[in-house]
Structures are given as structure tokens and as C-alpha cells.
Amino acid sequence: MTTLDPIDQFLQGNVFAVVGASDNRQKYGNKVLMAYLKSGYRAIPVNPTADEIEGQVVYPNLSAIAEPVHGVSVITPPSVTEKVVREAIDLGIQHIWLQPGAESETAIRIAQEAGVEMLHSGPCLLVALALR
Template sequence: MGFNNPSREELKALLEKTEVIAVVGLSASRDRVSYMVSEAMKKKGYRIIPVNPNAAEILDETCYASLSDIPFPVDLVNVFRRSEYTPEVAEEAVKIGAKALWLQLGIYSEEAAQIAEAGGLTVVMDRCIKVEDSILLPHGKADQA
């Protein structure tokens, strides 16, 4: 039996309770998808924490070199790295006590999913968090019914 993403209802519940999103691979370049998606999510009410060892600040937030360097709790880890790098990210997400691991569109790793699920995380793969949020919470987090 292969991996299945959570249902739409489960994704909505996940997004509703998510406040802090650490974005692994968030680029400082405004023309990159990771920046555009993260900027849109910030405008929707999420706190975006950049994980990028090559930048000091992105989207008015301090960058951290790794998930383990973030000095406060993270709800969800959103990943913009190639699939082969995701098992290591999953291990770190478990270690920091994140609640969910979200691999962006085009990113899929059974190994990362197994690591995260074994650590108690909800796993989403090959889906765009911005698209799902727009469908499931069209009016933003502040307007949840």
C-alpha cells in the first residue's frame, strides 16, 4: 500500500491549526516559486520562518541555517528542496517537534514520509500549500467559520 495524502477535510484542519511555517529552501529571490508561495502564505496570516543558510533575512524574518537552529516551536515544515534531500529534512522536522511535513508540488519521497509518520507528523507530498490554502481557507485564517 502506497502513500496517500490526507483528505481535504484533514488538510483544512491542519491549515486551521497551523500558525508557524518553517520553509526549507526559501529563496531570497522574488522571482522564485518558494518566495512567491511563502509571501502569499504570510499575507494569509501565517508566520513564515525561512530556512536558508545563505541569507540573513527573507520576508522580514530572520533566516536559520537549519530547522534545529529555530529557537521556538514550528507547526509545519514546508519543503522546497529536491526529493533526495527530504529524508534528512523529515528527520529534523521530527526532532524539532513539528506537527506536519509538507513537500511542495513535484516533491515526493516515500522514505521521508515514513520517517515523518513514524515521528507522529502529518505528511503531505506533491501538493502546493498555497493552492490548498486558497481552496480550503479562501478568506484566510482570520475568517475561519
């Protein structure tokens, strides 16, 4: 029996939310969104201050997304990350990837206590998808 590494396990889904998505192409919130889209994944941008990013409808939070989400990439300040992780857990989302700079020890602990698969303190999604 082969066990998938955590990144492969995260990428087994088809629908991903990008919390902290940005319409600024220089920001990682945009780069992560575009990496998903260019790799053929369904990526849903989440940002409370935008309506559309890269032609995609933007949702103000995870709770507003009507379809099931396999995983969440988080590109937010650590204090916001904790709120995002709690919301994801409440919604039953089992895969969370904290992109570099979004890490929070409290968020990591919350996810671990909830039994959620959490990627953190490692490569970002951009590197992982570029290696595929």
C-alpha cells in the same frame, strides 16, 4: 463530530517554517513564504545560505528556530527533503507538507513510521491558500 481534512488540520497552526525559502521571487520557495505571510500566518524562512528574505530573519535549519513551529512546508530537492523530515521529527514537529517536487518516498515512509502528519503528492500550499 467533524474531522478536519489534512490541509485544514495542517493550517490550524500559526507558526510555519518554510524550508527552501528563496529571495528569488520567481521561485516557489519565495512564493510559498509570501503566501503564508499574506494570509496572516507567521512564516519563518529556512535556508542555509541566506540571512534575510522578504524582511524576515532566515534560519540555517529547523533546529536554529527558537520558537515552537506547528508545521513545515518543504521546497527542497528530494535528497534534502529526507534530511529535513528527519530533523522535523527529531524536533517534535507533527505537521509536514512536501510541496510538489520535494517528494521523496523515503521521506514519506520516515514520517509515516514516526506518526507525523504528512501532506504530499497533492496540491501545493499556494493552491490551498488561494481557495480560502
